[in-house]
Amino acid sequence: MKNQTYRMTMLYDFFGEILTDRQKEFYDLYYNNDLSLSEIAENFGISRQGVRDVIVRAEGILTEMEDKTGLVKRFLKMRETIEQIESAATEIKQINYRQYENPRVGDLTEQILTAAESLKE
Amino acid sequence: MKNQTYRMTMLYDFFGEILTDRQKEFYDLYYNNDLSLSEIAENFGISRQGVRDVIVRAEGILTEMEDKTGLVKRFLKMRETIEQIESAATEIKQINYRQYENPRVGDLTEQILTAAESLKE
Numbered sequence: 001m002k003n004q005t006y007r008m009t010m011l012y013d014f015f016g017e018i019l020t021d022r023q024k025e026f027y028d029l030y031y032n033n034d035l036s037l038s039e040i041a042e043n044f045g046i047s048r049q050g051v052r053d054v055i056v057r058a059e060g061i062l063t064e065m066e067d068k069t070g071l072v073k074r075f076l077k078m079r080e081t082i083e084q085i086e087s088a089a090t091e092i093k094q095i096n097y098r099q100y101e102n103p104r105v106g107d108l109t110e111q112i113l114t115a116a117e118s119l120k121e
Numbered sequence: 122m123k124n125q126t127y128r129m130t131m132l133y134d135f136f137g138e139i140l141t142d143r144q145k146e147f148y149d150l151y152y153n154n155d156l157s158l159s160e161i162a163e164n165f166g167i168s169r170q171g172v173r174d175v176i177v178r179a180e181g182i183l184t185e186m187e188d189k190t191g192l193v194k195r196f197l198k199m200r201e202t203i204e205q206i207e208s209a210a211t212e213i214k215q216i217n218y219r220q221y222e223n224p225r226v227g228d229l230t231e232q233i234l235t236a237a238e239s240l241k242e
Contacts, residue, residue: 017189017190018189070138089229091229095225115203
């Protein structure tokens, strides 16, 4: 637990809504708000082990969803491709800036960069 | 059933692996191989209603997954953005072809178009 926060946050972003309300609440406090197991336990008046069980179960459900669907992996692969698009658009922008100063080309490269950025959200 | 094959195919592509083997098999024959309920029933030696029940259940599971996660919707929205990128890159390509004939700009626009196309797969 908490050794792979980035991965767990991605899994939660994709599949979090399939969890129960309690699983979501504890998972969110632990991974997104960075509370400790003991702090969550104290706030809810239950044992530290009880909190841990809920979060481990939630991690298991999210991990199983990803193992089956591979959707987070697919999305991360798309990010790499989006970065190639950004890199190419940036180079066109620079060439245009140095050689042609065509305002329409400038606009179009900005459109590509803005669109690519929004795809990564 | 079969009134929204495109949607059901998308849902299956995203979440199909969470179904049981039997659900996958019937769903696939019905939606992807376009067999009728009766044909599937005959092949498996069970009733048409039995096949229908399995497929309706599978549809329910996949639809619930999408209702909760919204991942197909998110992906379809990304497609629109990718099409904006393709449109902008195509216009740069045309401007370059008509006015500048810069081979590097030609390569870069092709890179963007190829990458964008691969994102839609």
